[in-house]
Amino acid sequence: xxxxxxxxxxxxxxxxxxxxxxxxxxxxxxxxxxxxxxxxxxxxxxxxxxxxxxxxxxxxxxxxxxxxxxxxxxxxxxxxxxxxxxxxxxxxxxxxxxxxxxxxxxxxxxxxxxxxxxxxxxxxxxxxxxxxxxxxxxxxxxxxxxxxxxxxxxxxxxxxxxxxxxxxxxxxxxxxxxxxxxxxxxxxxxxxxxxxxxxxxxxxxxxxxxxxxxxxxxxxxxxxxxxxxxxxxxxxxxxxxxxxxxxxxxxxxxxxxxxxxxxxxxxxxxxxxxxxxxxx
Numbered sequence: 203x204x205x206x207x208x209x210x211x212x213x214x215x216x217x218x219x220x221x222x223x224x225x226x227x228x229x230x231x232x233x234x235x236x237x238x239x240x241x242x243x244x245x246x247x248x249x250x251x252x253x254x255x256x257x258x259x260x261x262x263x264x265x266x267x268x269x270x271x272x273x274x275x276x277x278x279x280x281x282x283x284x285x286x287x288x289x290x291x292x293x294x295x296x297x298x299x300x301x302x303x304x305x306x307x308x309x310x311x312x313x314x315x316x317x318x319x320x321x322x323x324x325x326x327x328x329x330x331x332x333x334x335x336x337x338x339x340x341x342x343x344x345x346x347x348x349x350x351x352x353x354x355x356x357x358x359x360x361x362x363x364x365x366x367x368x369x370x371x372x373x374x375x376x377x378x379x380x381x382x383x384x385x386x387x388x389x390x391x392x393x394x395x396x397x398x399x400x401x402x403x404x405x406x407x408x409x410x411x412x413x414x415x416x417x418x419x420x421x422x423x424x425x426x427x428x429x430x431x432x433x434x435x436x437x438x439x440x441x442x443x444x445x446x447x448x449x450x451x452x453x454x455x456x457x458x459x460x461x462x463x464x465x466x467x468x469x470x471x472x473x474x475x476x477x478x479x480x481x482x
Contacts, residue, residue, distance in 0.1 A: 206365060207344060217401065219370035220336065221393075222328035223316045224351065225432035227301035233271055240354045240430055241337075248334040261330040262287040265319055272300070280320035290319065304431040305424055309417055309438065310371055336367060357429050358416040368435040372397050378447035400447035401436075409446070413439050 209216045224240070225231075231243040250267065253259040262281060266289045269276020277300050279291040294302075294317075307313040312323075319326035340349045350361030352368045372379070372393035378400070383392045404410040416428055417438025436443050 203339070203342065203344060210348070210364060216365045218365065218367050219397065219401070219435065220332060220367065221370055221372055222325050222332040223304070223307075223432060224333070224336075224354070224367075224369045225304065225430065226316055226329075227304050228427050228430055230300045231430060233300065234268065238430060240432065241351075244333050244337045247330060248337040251330060251334040253331050253334070259331060261319070261327050262290055264330055265290050265326075272297075277302075277317045278319055278326065280318045280324055280326065282320065294318065305420070305428055306369075306431065306433045306437055309419070310374065310434050312373055313371060313434070340367065352414060352435070353416070353429055353433055358414065358420075358425055358433070360411045360414040369432055370397060370436065371434045374434075374436055374440060374443060375400060375447045378444065378449075382447075382449050396447055400443050403446040404442065407446070409442055413442075 206216055206218070226243065229238070231240060232238040235242040235246045247264070250264045251259065251261065253261075262285065265278035266276075266287055269278050269289050275291060275295050275297065276289065277295075277297060279294050281287055281290045281292060283292055294315075302315050302317065303313075304316065307315065314323050314325050316326055316329050318324040319330070336351070339345065340351060345365060348363055349365045349367060350356060350363035352361055352366055353359075355361060355363075375393075375396055379389070379392050379396045382396055383389070401410065404413070413436055416425060416433050419438060420428065
């Protein structure tokens with residue numbers, strides 16, 4: 203919150219990227235809330251999830267509640283074998299409804315299903331806990347009227363609000379991360395640094411706005427569906443992101459002295475670049 207407040211005080215727009223799904227496959231919001239609206243689902247989760255400062259939470263209890271809404275074996279799966287949540291299977295299933303993946307996950311190589319709560323690379327638990335946190339943040343008094351959650355507000359287009367929440371998938375740039383990791387650097391830290399810099403460079407070059415339009419390969423019906431499910435920023439523009447993620451050295455920053463780029467980098471000072479601040 204302090205970071206966003208600082209950027210807004212300086213009259214800079216802020217793009218906040220979060221590495222977990224913002225939504226579920228089409229139909230889930232209606233199944234759980236009776237309303238086919240992403241924010242209805244956000245509030246449904248916010249009303250149920252309990253998450254304290256010691257990282258104790260009830261995500262598997264909420265997953266159990268979700269599973270009970272559907273006949274047979276429910277969609278949420280993956281848990282430690284010794285944990286007593288028998289209605290959350292330790293393995294996946296082949297059910298067709300709700301769908302196993304959103305459209306964006308079918309376009310993003312390696313992206314996991316939102317239903318997987320445990321095991322390597324899973325994102326389901328992060329989604330159950332992350333969405334309520336975002337719901338609280340977007341409704342915070344200090345940000346009231348300033349936040350747009352893309353693409354749920356305004357569709358697949360660049361939002362006009364000064365603060366934008368977007369879903370990101372750092373593994374889109376896994377090759378760049380692998381080659382640019384510093385000695386002793388934690389992988390998550392490298393992912394944040396490389397991804398934030400790539401988005402900032404695209405912005406400085408005037409290439410960020412098209413990413414908010416979603417993949418050019420999406421058909422009109424799919425675009426409507428994405429506005430319920432969410433979309434990973436940058437999917438469909440992988441080549442542009444990879445180009446922006448190249449390690450261009452200090453000469454690149456020097457060439458941008460008339461713009462302003464800001465990103466969080468624990469090893470380097472922020473460098474000046476457009477009026478967007480790219481944070482992840």
